Amino acid sequence: MLIEPIRNLFSRGVVVKAGVPGSIAEDVLPAELEPMAGVHPRRHLEFVAGRSLARQGLRELGVASFVLLSDSKRAPIWPAGISGSITHKPELCVVVVAPMSRARSLGIDAEPEDELKTELWKAVLDSQETAAVARLPDPGVAARIMFSAKESIYKCQYPITRQYLGFHDVHLEMDWGARRFNCLMPESVAGEVGGSMTGSWCVSAGHIVTAVEFRG
Numbered sequence: 001m002l003i004e005p006i007r008n009l010f011s012r013g014v015v016v017k018a019g020v021p022g023s024i025a026e027d028v029l030p031a032e033l034e035p036m037a038g039v040h041p042r043r044h045l046e047f048v049a050g051r052s053l054a055r056q057g058l059r060e061l062g063v064a065s066f067v068l069l070s071d072s073k074r075a076p077i078w079p080a081g082i083s084g085s086i087t088h089k090p091e092l093c094v095v096v097v098a099p100m101s102r103a104r105s106l107g108i109d110a111e112p113e114d115e116l117k118t119e120l121w122k123a124v125l126d127s128q129e130t131a132a133v134a135r136l137p138d139p140g141v142a143a144r145i146m147f148s149a150k151e152s153i154y155k156c157q158y159p160i161t162r163q164y165l166g167f168h169d170v171h172l173e174m175d176w177g178a179r180r181f182n183c184l185m186p187e188s189v190a191g192e193v194g195g196s197m198t199g200s201w202c203v204s205a206g207h208i209v210t211a212v213e214f215r216g
């Protein structure tokens, strides 16, 4: 798999691991699997992919045998001093990890490169964002990119703020040419993550991949 475009979304020092669920060497610990008892086989497969790639990444950072559990909101509990993020879809799993001295928090999200159904736009985009995508040649895919951007923002801010944010709590300003976005954050979290967070995206292996790196 061509992982270079995804790697280029992050600065040096961030370890990026990617693969296709089902074809990644399984490396998951029994304690990690406990919450997966009885889940759909697809969820199980993708979870195992995420944990296995996370273990590869952590090993590269010199962390061996760490049990990567999740908190009550499903956020992974990374080892002290390490930030990370996981995304998995049936055909792509990506994990990023870094020492917090490089990146205080990370967010990554992958979505299939297809259109976000118009009936979902209202739930994800505000009126200004909707008007912005409607002007583009491929509005459905553009809306999907914005959906993914908000999810990667969420994953990046959550480990710092521990706050749930809905899609209408943030506002995206997109630079379509540079494939970058600026996300205006609500007051409730601005004290911790600033008034805006930035990210970027690429298209790789048939997926839109959005990335957010928060230096702190």
Ligand SMILES: CC(C)(COP(=O)(O)OP(=O)(O)OC[C@H]1O[C@@H](n2cnc3c(N)ncnc32)[C@H](O)[C@@H]1OP(=O)(O)O)[C@@H](O)C(=O)NCCC(=O)NCCS
Pocket: 046, 047, 050, 070, 073, 074, 075, 076, 085, 086, 087, 088, 089, 108, 109, 110, 150, 151, 152, 153, 154, 155, 156, 158, 159, 165, 166, 167, 168, 169, 170
């Ligand atoms: C949490 C959420 C973003 C996950 O996205 P998704 O497309 O469903 O799934 P992905 O495969 O991309 O990501 C799943 C992984 O995200 C990670 N994750 C889940 N909750 C998380 C959280 N609160 N913080 C950080 N990471 C989280 C987990 O590692 C999870 O995988 P795992 O359960 O196997 O460990 C999504 O389910 C959600 O709740 N969205 C609503 C909030 C939101 O996006 N707001 C936008 C405005 S900020």
